Amino acid sequence: MGISHYIKEIGRGARGAKPLDREQARDLFGQVLDGSISDLEMGAFCLAMRIKGETPEEMAGFLDATHARLARIPSASRPAVVLPSYNGARKLPVLTPLLALLLAREGLPVLVHGAATESARVLASNVLAALGVAPLRAVRSIADGEVVFAPTELLSPGLKRLLDVRRVVGLRNPGHSVVKLMQPCEGEAVVVGSYTHPAYAESMAATFELMGMTALLSRGLEGESAADPRRTAQVDGFVRGRRIALQAQQPGTLSEVPGLPAEIDIATTADYTRRVLAGQAPVPDAIAQQVRQVLQLTHELESA
Secondary structure, eight states, X not given: OXXXXXXXXHOSHHHHOOOOOHHHHHHHHHHHHHTOSOHHHHHHHHHHHHHHOOOHHHHHHHHHHHHHHOOOBOBOXXXXXXXXXXXXXXXXXXXXXXXXXXXXXXXXXXXXXXXOOSSSOBOHHHHHHHTTOOBOXXXXXXXXXXXXXXXXXXXXXXXXXXXXXXXXXXXXXXXXXXXXXXXXXXXXXXXXXXXXXXXXXXXXXXXXXXXXXXXXXXXXXXXXXXXXXXXXXXXXXXXXXXXXXXXXXXXXXXXXXXXXXXXXXXXXXXXXXXXXXXXXXXXXXXXXXXXXXHHHXXXXXXXX
């Protein structure tokens, strides 16, 4: 088989490259995930797509291939919430574990999935482990009101291999976009998608629409699913692909967030998370609002 005929189309530079249709993208990405191509083809694919950029049609095809190969996580009676977590803490504490536990407190099954894509960052998985949520070693169902963490390699070994290419070439590739959009649960779920650069906002929104997914989309905290507690960002919801405006962006950035620690290490972040959950520190307004928005989307699914 091989993917050289696809590389010929996508590898002609930012101006000369041609986009693939959804079926071509599905076939190409399926071969990438299956490991049926050479390392040279893998590198060429990653670099070509990095230069060209992904269209929503291509992303939909990549997701079609991914969803056909995922080890699906069953959930209980309520729609699950999916929190991708691949960036970790850079300057502020990682708040994805706090968001996950607040959502679970509302009775929702919550799946956090991720992998280390850069060294020397505190990850959500590190903080969750400190809070007693160990990574899954095998696929199992999630109970209502439970948080689980699934390593990417458990869901898709091929996708983990693709993410690891970054350690060799130093650049992100379509795998880093796929993990922020994919839906690894059986049945319906709300995917909490985030972006760091505004250019990705419309592309991700168009992909959710094409895929008919239910999702929350906003600018996240340093690339994480959790909202940035310093800002009021634009938030859009999607219910089976139908777009809903949930929150308008407001100007301004808070200089400090009450109770939020300056340190980003595992122990400090875990302690802060415990204190918020115990009511000893306030829930950041942006995170509280994000919980309400996710609940709104789950209620839309449950009442349909």
